[in-house]
Amino acid sequence: MAAYIEPRILKGFRDFLPQTEIIRRSLIEKIENTFGSFGFVPIDTPALEYAEILLGKGGGETEKQIYRFKDNGERDVALRFDLTVPFARFVALHRGELVFPFKRYHIGKVWRGENTQRGRYREFTQCDFDIIGSDSPTSDFEIILLIHTVFKNLGVDVSIHVNHRGLFNNFLSHIGQSEKSVEVLRTVDKLAKVGENEVLESLSALTGSANAKKIIEFINARGSFTEILAHLTELSGGACPETERLAILRQYMLDAADFASGTDPFVLAPSITRGLDYYTGVVFETFLQELPDIGSVCSGGRYDNLAGLYSKGGSISGVGTSIGLDRLVAALESLEKLPAANSHALAIACIDAQKSGLYQALAQKLRAAGIPCEVFTEANGEKNLVKQFVLAEKKGLRYVIIPSENPLDDRLTLRDLTSRQNRELSLEEVILEIRGFEPLT
Amino acid sequence: MAAYIEPRILKGFRDFLPQTEIIRRSLIEKIENTFGSFGFVPIDTPALEYAEILLGKGGGETEKQIYRFKDNGERDVALRFDLTVPFARFVALHRGELVFPFKRYHIGKVWRGENTQRGRYREFTQCDFDIIGSDSPTSDFEIILLIHTVFKNLGVDVSIHVNHRGLFNNFLSHIGQSEKSVEVLRTVDKLAKVGENEVLESLSALTGSANAKKIIEFINARGSFTEILAHLTELSGGACPETERLAILRQYMLDAADFASGTDPFVLAPSITRGLDYYTGVVFETFLQELPDIGSVCSGGRYDNLAGLYSKGGSISGVGTSIGLDRLVAALESLEKLPAANSHALAIACIDAQKSGLYQALAQKLRAAGIPCEVFTEANGEKNLVKQFVLAEKKGLRYVIIPSENPLDDRLTLRDLTSRQNRELSLEEVILEIRGFEPLT
Numbered sequence: 058m059a060a061y062i063e064p065r066i067l068k069g070f071r072d073f074l075p076q077t078e079i080i081r082r083s084l085i086e087k088i089e090n091t092f093g094s095f096g097f098v099p100i101d102t103p104a105l106e107y108a109e110i111l112l113g114k115g116g117g118e119t120e121k122q123i124y125r126f127k128d129n130g131e132r133d134v135a136l137r138f139d140l141t142v143p144f145a146r147f148v149a150l151h152r153g154e155l156v157f158p159f160k161r162y163h164i165g166k167v168w169r170g171e172n173t174q175r176g177r178y179r180e181f182t183q184c185d186f187d188i189i190g191s192d193s194p195t196s197d198f199e200i201i202l203l204i205h206t207v208f209k210n211l212g213v214d215v216s217i218h219v220n221h222r223g224l225f226n227n228f229l230s231h232i233g234q235s236e237k238s239v240e241v242l243r244t245v246d247k248l249a250k251v252g253e254n255e256v257l258e259s260l261s262a263l264t265g266s267a268n269a270k271k272i273i274e275f276i277n278a279r280g281s282f283t284e285i286l287a288h289l290t291e292l293s294g295g296a297c298p299e300t301e302r303l304a305i306l307r308q309y310m311l312d313a314a315d316f317a318s319g320t321d322p323f324v325l326a327p328s329i330t331r332g333l334d335y336y337t338g339v340v341f342e343t344f345l346q347e348l349p350d351i352g353s354v355c356s357g358g359r360y361d362n363l364a365g366l367y368s369k370g371g372s373i374s375g376v377g378t379s380i381g382l383d384r385l386v387a388a389l390e391s392l393e394k395l396p397a398a399n400s401h402a403l404a405i406a407c408i409d410a411q412k413s414g415l416y417q418a419l420a421q422k423l424r425a426a427g428i429p430c431e432v433f434t435e436a437n438g439e440k441n442l443v444k445q446f447v448l449a450e451k452k453g454l455r456y457v458i459i460p461s462e463n464p465l466d467d468r469l470t471l472r473d474l475t476s477r478q479n480r481e482l483s484l485e486e487v488i489l490e491i492r493g494f495e496p497l498t
Numbered sequence: 499m500a501a502y503i504e505p506r507i508l509k510g511f512r513d514f515l516p517q518t519e520i521i522r523r524s525l526i527e528k529i530e531n532t533f534g535s536f537g538f539v540p541i542d543t544p545a546l547e548y549a550e551i552l553l554g555k556g557g558g559e560t561e562k563q564i565y566r567f568k569d570n571g572e573r574d575v576a577l578r579f580d581l582t583v584p585f586a587r588f589v590a591l592h593r594g595e596l597v598f599p600f601k602r603y604h605i606g607k608v609w610r611g612e613n614t615q616r617g618r619y620r621e622f623t624q625c626d627f628d629i630i631g632s633d634s635p636t637s638d639f640e641i642i643l644l645i646h647t648v649f650k651n652l653g654v655d656v657s658i659h660v661n662h663r664g665l666f667n668n669f670l671s672h673i674g675q676s677e678k679s680v681e682v683l684r685t686v687d688k689l690a691k692v693g694e695n696e697v698l699e700s701l702s703a704l705t706g707s708a709n710a711k712k713i714i715e716f717i718n719a720r721g722s723f724t725e726i727l728a729h730l731t732e733l734s735g736g737a738c739p740e741t742e743r744l745a746i747l748r749q750y751m752l753d754a755a756d757f758a759s760g761t762d763p764f765v766l767a768p769s770i771t772r773g774l775d776y777y778t779g780v781v782f783e784t785f786l787q788e789l790p791d792i793g794s795v796c797s798g799g800r801y802d803n804l805a806g807l808y809s810k811g812g813s814i815s816g817v818g819t820s821i822g823l824d825r826l827v828a829a830l831e832s833l834e835k836l837p838a839a840n841s842h843a844l845a846i847a848c849i850d851a852q853k854s855g856l857y858q859a860l861a862q863k864l865r866a867a868g869i870p871c872e873v874f875t876e877a878n879g880e881k882n883l884v885k886q887f888v889l890a891e892k893k894g895l896r897y898v899i900i901p902s903e904n905p906l907d908d909r910l911t912l913r914d915l916t917s918r919q920n921r922e923l924s925l926e927e928v929i930l931e932i933r934g935f936e937p938l939t
Contacts (some may be wrong), residue, residue, distance in 0.1 A: 061807065061808070061810065062550060062551060062554045062807055062808055063808070064551070064587045064588075064590035064591040064805075064808035064809070065548065065551070065591070066543075066544055066547065066548075066587075066591070067544065067546060067547065067548065067569075067573065067575065070544035070546060070547075071544065072541070072542070072543050072544070072588055072591070072592065073541055073542040073543075074541060074592060074595060074596075075539035075540060075541055075602065078539070078540045078541050078542050079539060079540060081542075082530075082540060089523075093842065093870050094842075094865040094869075094870040094871065095861075095865070095870070095871075095872065095873075096842050096845065096870060096871065096872025096873075096893075098516035098519070098520060099516060099519045099520060099523060100513070100514055100515060100516055100519050101513070101514040101519050101522075102507075102513050102514075103507055103508065103511035103512065103513070103621055104545065104577075104607060104609070104621060105508060105511060105565070105577075105609070105621065106507065106508065106511075107506065107507075107508065109503060110503060110505070110506070113503045121570070122570075124546070124567075124569060124570075126565075126567030126568070127567070128508075128565060128611060129562070129563075129565075129611045130611075132508065134508065136545075136546075146505045146507075147513055149505035150505040150506070150507070150513070151513065151515060154515060155515075156889070156892055156893060157877075158875065158877050158878065160872075161516065166545060168545070168546065170569060170570045170571075180544055180545060180546065190877070191875055191877035192877070193851070193875045193876050193877045194854075195848075195851060195854040195873070195875035195876065195877075196875055196877070198854065198855065198858065199858065199873065199875075202858055202862075206862070206865070305852075308852070308855060309854055309855030309858065310855065311855065312853070312854075312855025312856045312858075312859055313855050313856075313858045313859040313862065364505075366502070366503055367502070367503055367504070367505035368505070369502065401534065401535070401537050404537065407636075410634070410636060411746075411749070412753070413635075413636040413639065413750055413753075414639065414749060414750030414751065414752065414753025414754050415753045415754075417639065417640065417643055417750065417753075417754045418753055418754040420536075421643075421647070421754065424535040424536070424647070428535075429534050429535040429536070429537060430535065430536075430537065431536065431537025431601075432536075432537075432636070432640065434599065434632055434634045434636035434637055434640075435634050435636065436598075436599050436631070436632035436633070436634045436636075436637070437599065448597065451597055452537075452597060
């Protein structure tokens with residue numbers, strides 16, 4: 058046996074200390090409660106799958122980043138690198154057991170051998186949610202409404218940028234440039250980087266200057282959702298299924314009255330075109346109103362055939378998206394909107410270690426009344442109250458109960474660590490007092 | 499790209515469908531709430547670690563079962579096979595950042611290439627909890643009390659069998675047989691398998707017949723906790739630190755009055771000796787009173803030097819244990835004590851898909867009032883109420899709201915799927931009604 062092994066963790070992997078882990082769990086709980094409030098249900102899948110399954114659609118980047126190896130039975134296996142591919146495999150395998158439309162969420166860790174120099178982690182948590190087996194615009198809207206509600210429940214205002222993947226192609230077809238769509242998209246993608254003039258020049262060379270101007274006009278359309286939609290419809294030569302879909306979505310947004318209050322959180326953004334190759338219908342990106350520069354915190358859209366690669370049955374379309382927990386934590390941290398990390402408010406001091414059984418009996422009464430309660434031991438400083446008060450403050454507790462000679466029968470002394478006052482109270486009075494507690498910050 | 503890949507999962511790995519996953523999460527939440535009510539805080543560690551760290555103490559079995567491979571950077575890495583070794587590494591690495599005594603819990607997946615023929619899984623979830631940095635009997639007691647409370651809160655009565663690792667050695671030393679302890683233990687371990695007579699014979703050959711009788715008397719001591727303790731103390735030639743420790747523990751048990759009510763859940767079991775080599779002080783095993791045959795569902799004890807292998811600092815002793823979630827789920831299932839899998843009670847029917855925005859607006863009011871609410875879409879059968887009622891029943895829902903012409907203004911029709919009755923109610927009345935709902939079973 059080795060005498061000493063240096064304790065270290067792999068680059069890109071993290072330990073979560075209690076202060077951080079409590080916050081992460083509290084965030085996940087809030088997100089799950091919102092999912093549940095929409096009738097979404099959780100699933101889970103293995104961390105490890107056959108590499109063939111995970112790499113099915115795989116291109117170069119995925120193949121390079123995936124943790125892939127031979128297990129002890131010489132199977133070619135890999136750690137999941139996202140929750141989308143396992144979901145596709147899951148749906149193909151359990152199709153007959155699911156009730157469609159199937160609204161599921163999945164919160165779990167995924168692993169990618171990313172370049173950690175860009176501040177990326179190799180182990181991170183994703184929260185995916187999708188509605189599959191429904192091609193309805195109601196489902197598109199429900200996902201968008203759910204995104205909005207998740208962030209609202211976290212205390213954050215978002216702008217959700219919406220587009221339809223087919224809209225731009227339809228427009229290009231109308232102006233007779235559809236066969237150049239790949240080059241046009243590639244050029245348009247450079248807008249933010251090289252500026253309008255340079256893009257206009259490249260587009261003119263590609264499509265002629267009249268068309269180039271129309272393309273820029275399309276991509277840069279400004280105004281309210283309804284105004285932009287009218288403008289795009291006109292540029293595309295009239296209504297088409299894509300504009301109809303967006304018009305229905307807009308009606309749903311307006312009907313869900315709460316949204317119209319304050320700033321309109323929905324933006325029709327014809328420039329959303331790239332990075333979402335997987336999608337075939339409505340697409341969206343989500344920006345924090347107070348922190349737009351960090352980019353989209355929740356991108357997604359409608360897809361045609363989720364389980365296609367793994368299924369011989371008919372195709373299952375759906376709409377869905379994903380929230381990266383780490384990015385969310387970082388964003389909420391810089392907005393100072395992370396929940397407090399207090400897990401409990403109260404400790405019972407150790408006056409006489411021999412009475413620890415009675416202290417625990419007292420604590421059990423508080424716990425049964427819904428009040429989390431820690432019992433200090435002689436290791437925390439028997440009889441030394443000052444030492445125990447300092448420890449309680451260090452732990453972020455608000456109160457210490459100083460038990461009396463007969464902890465279960467006598468009145469109790471309740472120390473408020475904020476006011477540094479002691480009060481003599483009955484157990485019932487202590488319970489009433491603490492139920493209204495505010496954690497120390 | 500392959501045209502079709504057969505959807506399959508690795509042997510020993512599992513998908514969790516919503517029905518099961520909701521129950522697992524609900525169990526984990528109850529367990530976490532109990533941990534939190536004792537002031538225990540959560541941590542998390544990476545799934546993947548340096549193999550050297552995980553195998554530090556490793557013997558043959560672990561080495562054979564572990565998922566170990568070279569990552570893309572040629573590091574020798576492995577998936578964690580328990581939560582104990584990562585915790586030891588964690589404590590060594592973060593010693594300066596922790597407040598001692600440190601009470602932590604850790605719920606997470608672990609991976610072992612077990613032989614699946616024995617009904618074992620290769621991916622399973624463990625719930626570990628420990629108090630470290632305290633050598634106090636109060637901490638021993640707190641862990642035992644926490645085990646008792648976790649199961650009580652799950653609706654299950656347990657017997658916790660307690661012993662002290664040093665007690666038997668102390669006794670052997672008193673009868674002058676300490677240098678034969680390994681052989682004696684090995685022989686005694688066969689008691690259940692081969693019976694008392696055969697063991698007595700083997701022990702007689704080893705230690706002489708008078709000592710052999712004493713050994714059997716010690717291991718088989720019967721009676722109340724206090725009676726057995728008195729008997730063992732006498733057989734060991736009087737009080738020693740080990741018997742003192744158990745006497746203090748017993749006092750704590752009696753002081754925590756709730757325990758004495760009904761059957762005594764604590765048993766002093768001098769036969770607990772094996773399989774717990776890691777422990778140096780108090781040890782315990784937990785049996786379900788209604789299902790003792792499945793064996794211990796929560797074994798643990800006190801250890802001397804948790805982080806020893808990874809730390810050059812002074813040793814950190816502690817006490818702790820682990821609950822296997824899968825075994826617990828199986829046990830609660832056969833006791834019919836699993837919580838119900840209902841996530842929500844209510845759906846709003848789709849009468850006119852064009853009004854889906856208004857239906858969502860209505861749902862948002864219910865969700866804001868704390869009532870999870872699903873909105874059916876045309877995919878669920880627009881206008882076809884019977885189809886939607888059947889779907890709602892399939893999903894285990896109790897109620898369907900049939901919205902009226904003006905969903906936000908008019909009175910609503912609430913369909914109770916159990917009684918098959920419709921009632922016309924205001925939104926406020928619906929909220930009051932549903933807050934008292936019982937899920938369909």
